[in-house]
Amino acid sequence: MTSAPIDGYLDLDRATYEAIIAHAQSDPHFEVCGMLAIDRGQVVRHYQIPNAERSATFFRMDSTAMKRPWMEIEDNDWGMVIYHSHTHTEAYPSPTDIKEAAHTPGAVYLIVSLQDADAPVIRGFDIIDGKVTERILYVDGEEAPAGRR
């Protein structure tokens, strides 16, 4: 399992955590994507956005569907989390993820892995200037399973 220096944490409530996993499992052969809005440490919005590429190895947020959620997050000064799933690879940013993150500075990235279909994993990262650091994910106060670090 690929690791990155740990820097910071992210709190999720269990309902959101399970909803993200359910979203990934709802279309397990293609990458899914979405956003969370964070206000004062709490998830206040969960937007599921269609993957316009409909690919097992690539995602691109449907531009029309993402517009209002993106603007709502910015207009309210909420924190932005961008998530997507990896259908058969680990929950770690791919080279493409790292490259594309340059266009969305300030977001925290969650990756859901369905590599082990019985034990989906979500891990959280910051990607700044091409450098990946990991946030410890807490779900209702408990550290989320991330596999061996």
Added chain:
Amino acid sequence: MAIEVRVPTVLRKHTNGEKKVTGSGHTLRELVEDLEIRHPGLRGALIGEDGQLRRFINVYVNDEDARYLGGVETPLSADDEVSILPAVAGG
């Protein structure tokens, strides 16, 4: 006619940090050329060497992605709102 353009964080280095700028033009291309005069660098960030909108940004006229309206030739009216958002992608 003055058209308000919303600029994403990642492009505000071309607008002195401003989130909204104003320009004029009858098409997106004309608007971008007009904005470039006061905000050098913005055109290159939006339009590629092929003369089309770059793939890592989404330009909207009101709520619609300009790629579906006419790309850089999308016509503009006086009360249109133009928003630029990053494209969000990965793999």
